[in-house]
Amino acid sequence: MLRFKDWLQTDAAENPVDNWSRRTPVSNRTWSVASGVPVEIMLELANRLKAQPWLTMPHKTDDAYARSFAQLVKSKLDPGLRVYVEHSNEVWNQIYPQYAYAVKMAAAQPSRIDNMQYHALRSRTIGEIFKAELGTGRVVAVLGAQATWAAPAQRGLEFLRSRFGTSLGIDAVAIAPYFDLIVGPQDAPRFTAMKTDDLFAHIRTARLPAALAASREYRKLADSYRLALIAYEGGQHLVGLNEALYNNELTNAFVAFNRDPRLKQLYLDYLAGWKQAGGQLFMHYTDTGKYSKWGSWGSLEYITQPRVNAPKFDALQTFIEMNPVWWPQ
Secondary structure (H helix, E strand, C coil), rough: CCCCCCCCCCCCCCCCCCCHHCCCCCCCCCCCCCCCCCHHHHHHHHHHHHHCEEEECCCCHHHHHHHHHHHHHHHHCCCCCCCCEEEECCHHHHCHHHHHHHHHHHHHHHHHCCCCHHHHHHHHHHHHHHHHHHHHEEEEEEECCCCCHHHHHHHHHHHHHHHHHCCCCCCCCEECCCEEEECCCCCHHHCCCCHHHHHHHHHHHHHHHHHHHHHHHHHHHHHHHCCCCEECCCCCEEEECCHHCHHHHHHHHCCCCCCCCHHHHHHHHHHHHHHHHCCCCCCCCCCECEEEEEEECCCCCCCCCCHHCCCCHHHCCCCCCCCCHHHHH
């Protein structure tokens, strides 16, 4: 699977794409623009890797955009590949422009609804458009939700049920079940004083169980609507907050944690816990990325990094090798 959230510039406030004509053409002089990478390039990469694409529709786009997108997928993507499609990314998250947009659009509906009900309705509509073009069996319509707060997702799903009955038009609810440690200025001295051994012990005994407990609770919600539970993002999430973001000692401790060989086993236990909790498809955030004060997100720090030197990447590959797909395809 490849999730193209960043390539579509889904979270960028300056993204101008509100209709199909404003997408980036392949002929553009550069693909590093606010309108994102050309759709054709995403589909070509998916074809070359035989990877199913996960497509996040920019929040301002209309039905015609989704239909044209789906038609291009039908004509360009290997017919043996399924497609995951969702309405924007983290619409519940107030730091992104899609949150305010959803609030505005919800208020403008003939029968006024809230932003998460609008998000659910838009998720259904986009999914139905893709299914009409590609066939029901080839499309997974995703409702993005917050891992630690299930109420907004439930509100959206109940709204769909009230309007459409059992035909929700949603196939999976997606969360980001990170095991996190987000440290503010007041708590920074506690964690900078820790040795790496102590940091691992804290994560294993406190943060990892919390992430898996939240996943188990979400499984109950997904079951009540007969939906798959998947992860649109996941992995470790160790980072400073506010002034602590600029605490070099804290950053160095978190980078050292991400490079420590013991992280492989922690990841294997985490992924096994996700599977045991009833989770299915799991997308790690992210593939490759440089570590910094903004976070140590990459499973690899650079493309050619040896697997033996990349504990997160090694864990992901080991888990895949040991666990054949356990959910229906």
